Structure formats: C-alpha cells, structure tokens
Amino acid sequence: MSRFVDLLLGMLGAEPKKPTHVSENVKQIMVRKYANKDNYIKEKLHIRAHQNPSHKWRNRRWSVLIAVNMLFVVSFWLDIQILEGALTASRFVGFHMVDLNSALHVMLAHKHVIVNLFIGTFTVFLLWVLMGGRSFCSWVCPYHLVSELTEKLHLKLVQKKLVTDHQFHRGTRTVFWLLFALMSFATGYTIFETLSPTGILSRALIYGPGLALGWVFLLLLFEVFWSRRAWCRYVCPIGLTYGAVGLITPLQITYRVEQCFHEGDCRKVCLVPHVLDVTIKGRATEESVGLGPDCTRCGLCVDVCPTGALLYEVKGLSKLL
Ligand code: SF4
Ligand code: SF4
Incomplete structure (x- = not known):
C-alpha cells in the first residue's frame, strides 16, 4: 500500500525518496558486483556496445504510432x-x-x-x-x-x-x-x-x-x-x-539491479527520468523493481541500456525481451 501511495505521489510531482531499507539480496548483489566489476561484467552479463545503442523498441513504437x-x-x-x-x-x-x-x-x-x-x-x-x-x-x-x-x-x-x-x-x-x-x-x-x-x-x-x-x-x-x-x-x-491507469496495468518496464552499473544512460534519454531514480546506485530496494506509472513504456531506456538491466515485462508472466 505504501509503495502504491509513493508511486501516486511521485506521479503527481513529489520527489523520489531515498530508501530507508534495502533487502539482504540487494546488499549481497552490490558487494558481488563491485568486488571485481570488470570480470563480473564480462562473465555474467550480456554486454551491448555503448557506442551503438539498439533502436529496436523505438522502431517498433514509431511503426505502431x-x-x-x-x-x-x-x-x-x-x-x-x-x-x-x-x-x-x-x-x-x-x-x-x-x-x-x-x-x-x-x-x-x-x-x-x-x-x-x-x-x-x-x-x-x-x-x-x-x-x-x-x-x-x-x-x-x-x-x-x-x-x-x-x-x-x-x-x-x-x-x-x-x-x-x-x-x-x-x-x-x-x-x-x-x-x-x-x-x-x-x-x-x-x-x-x-x-x-x-x-x-x-x-x-x-x-x-x-x-x-x-x-x-x-x-x-x-x-x-x-x-x-x-x-x-x-x-x-x-x-x-x-x-x-498505469498504476494498475500489468505491462511495465522492469529494472534488475544485478545487471546494472549505474552509469545513467537510461536517465539521459527518458521523458520522465524520475521513474528511473531507482537506477541510481543505492536506490533499489529489491532485486527487480517495476518502474512507476509515469513511465510511457517507450522502450528508449531498454534500447540504450548497455547491460540489459531494463526490459518489458507483463507482471507475473515472462519478460518480453
Ligand atoms: S520506457 Fe521510456 S518513459 Fe519508461 S523509463 Fe524507459 S525511457 Fe523512461
Ligand atoms: S503527455 Fe502524452 S498525450 Fe500529452 S501530448 Fe505528451 S505524449 Fe501526447
């Protein structure tokens, strides 16, 4: 309930709050990620070139529009x-x-x-x-x-x-x-x-x-x-x-802290960057977090993220890539 209220207030204009509690899983992920960052990226993550972001979702979206x-x-x-x-x-x-x-x-x-x-x-x-x-x-x-x-x-x-x-x-x-x-x-x-x-x-x-x-x-x-x-x-x-309406929709962009190195490319392309506040180092409280209702599901952040930390998902069902 308190998350619902926070999301609603965030959409109405309130600034995102810094979390007071972070789950044990997230704490362990952060330690693992930064113990040997370069190796971790190479071994565990699917890397996309920073210089050449994909335009897959943007092209699909423009075609539909x-x-x-x-x-x-x-x-x-x-x-x-x-x-x-x-x-x-x-x-x-x-x-x-x-x-x-x-x-x-x-x-x-x-x-x-x-x-x-x-x-x-x-x-x-x-x-x-x-x-x-x-x-x-x-x-x-x-x-x-x-x-x-x-x-x-x-x-x-x-x-x-x-x-x-x-x-x-x-x-x-x-x-x-x-x-x-x-x-x-x-x-x-x-x-x-x-x-x-x-x-x-x-x-x-x-x-x-x-x-x-x-x-x-x-x-x-x-x-x-x-x-x-x-x-x-x-x-x-x-x-x-x-x-x-987005407060109750199952279709969302999901953020996974394990895949993220907090470089912030996503926030630079976003129309509503406050919904990506969770991607700032230390802000995610759970391993996987659905973005707020102000997100337009445009997919620009999914396209630009170099480590695949953001993806389309139907809540409770499999990811959409
Ligand atoms: S899908 Fe679009 S609006 Fe939503 S967080 Fe990503 S870039 Fe921002
Ligand atoms: S906020 Fe949404 S509906 Fe309004 S002009 Fe922008 S894109 Fe169109």
Whole structure:
C-alpha cells in the first residue's frame, strides 16, 4: 500500500525518496558486483556496445504510432469505416472509443454522466489497463512523435551551449490537470480540447491542416529553445490521466539491479527520468523493481541500456525481451 501511495505521489510531482531499507539480496548483489566489476561484467552479463545503442523498441513504437494514425486517415479518405473519428473520440470496427481525458471534460462541462460516453470510455480504459497506461503517449500520440524528433534539435543546441534547458516543478502538470478540469466545469466548454496538440495533430492528419497547427508549432519552438519536452512533462493532463491507469496495468518496464552499473544512460534519454531514480546506485530496494506509472513504456531506456538491466515485462508472466 505504501509503495502504491509513493508511486501516486511521485506521479503527481513529489520527489523520489531515498530508501530507508534495502533487502539482504540487494546488499549481497552490490558487494558481488563491485568486488571485481570488470570480470563480473564480462562473465555474467550480456554486454551491448555503448557506442551503438539498439533502436529496436523505438522502431517498433514509431511503426505502431504511424500505423494507428494512418488507419484513421485511410478509414476517412477511403470510407472503409475501420477506425472512424479522431483520437479524441472514435469507433473501431463498431466499438465506441472515447479518450479518457476528453470524456471527463465533456461530462464536467455537461455536469452529468453521459451513458454512451461512459461505455466508450470504459472500452478505452480496459484497453489501456492491458496496454500499459501511458503507453498511449509513446505508442499512439502524434505529438509525442514530433516532439521526440524536435527534442534532438534541442539536445544538439544544449550540447553546443546555444540554449539552456529550463526545468519546472513536475507538480505543475497536476495543477494544470485540475485547472483544465475546473475550466470545463465552470465554463461548460472543453477548453483543453482546443489547446491539446494531440487532438489538433490527429484532426489535421485526418481532415487536413488548419490554423491550430500554428499553436503546435509555437509549443515545439518553446521546447526546442526553452524547455525540453515541456508540454508532456509539465502541462498535458492526458499524460497524467493515462498515468493513473498505469498504476494498475500489468505491462511495465522492469529494472534488475544485478545487471546494472549505474552509469545513467537510461536517465539521459527518458521523458520522465524520475521513474528511473531507482537506477541510481543505492536506490533499489529489491532485486527487480517495476518502474512507476509515469513511465510511457517507450522502450528508449531498454534500447540504450548497455547491460540489459531494463526490459518489458507483463507482471507475473515472462519478460518480453
Ligand atoms: S503527455 Fe500529452 S501530448 Fe505528451 S505524449 Fe502524452 S498525450 Fe501526447
Ligand atoms: S523509463 Fe524507459 S520506457 Fe519508461 S518513459 Fe523512461 S525511457 Fe521510456
């Protein structure tokens, strides 16, 4: 129960705590690892070259993200009715699907539970419980893909010392979540929908570009020149809503302390590096730990880890590599 509360608070913005108790197994692993580090690495671990990280999960994820968004486009233009609508609200082979965050805002705006909306929301809720909560972000959201690409430019500029990355408190996103929900309730309009780059990009892909794309462009400029991945890290309520679903999903990224040498490559590539706090030397309390609900299951850390310490896993079932 206390781990559940810690994970929830961490997602809402609390800083990860240093552990007060570490299991005996972990203590023994740490002694063994550092007694003869080089030999241990050579003999016991499957090493991947640091200089040449794999892009296996990134490529799979980009393919799925593009395929899902293209299915909307093709369904609309060829009128084949497989996946109708847009990411906010759709129908997949007859099943109603409503984005959890949009459904909440619509119901708050109308101030009552709309039964049809509730059914579509429940389908989506079940889907993302099975598929990993915030995996919606990295495997489906079109803004994730464009901001992941422009992030490379931001990192280049930071490396050349042409820009500085400005960080904000992660709790800002919780404040925005409440603010957007309150605005829907108070005004009767789903104001977030007009600002959400997820919905704007999804509709632009399907129905053609509009003026709203200018807003997405401004967000990307802000992220490139001021603050890395600022929208997803500090503002987007969709990420927080699907993160809450991630609290009960069985699909997670698992960290194994025995395989890890704490060099921190994973934290450098991660959108939400606080979930990888457990990879810092002395932070893991158990041999194997599932990462927190804010993890988008993007797989970048799995690809980049040189010693295979991170992997996809369905809780209670075998690892997914
Ligand atoms: S946080 Fe929002 S914009 Fe970012 S990937 Fe998730 S849904 Fe998309
Ligand atoms: S912990 Fe790994 S899988 Fe999760 S968001 Fe960070 S890089 Fe992606």
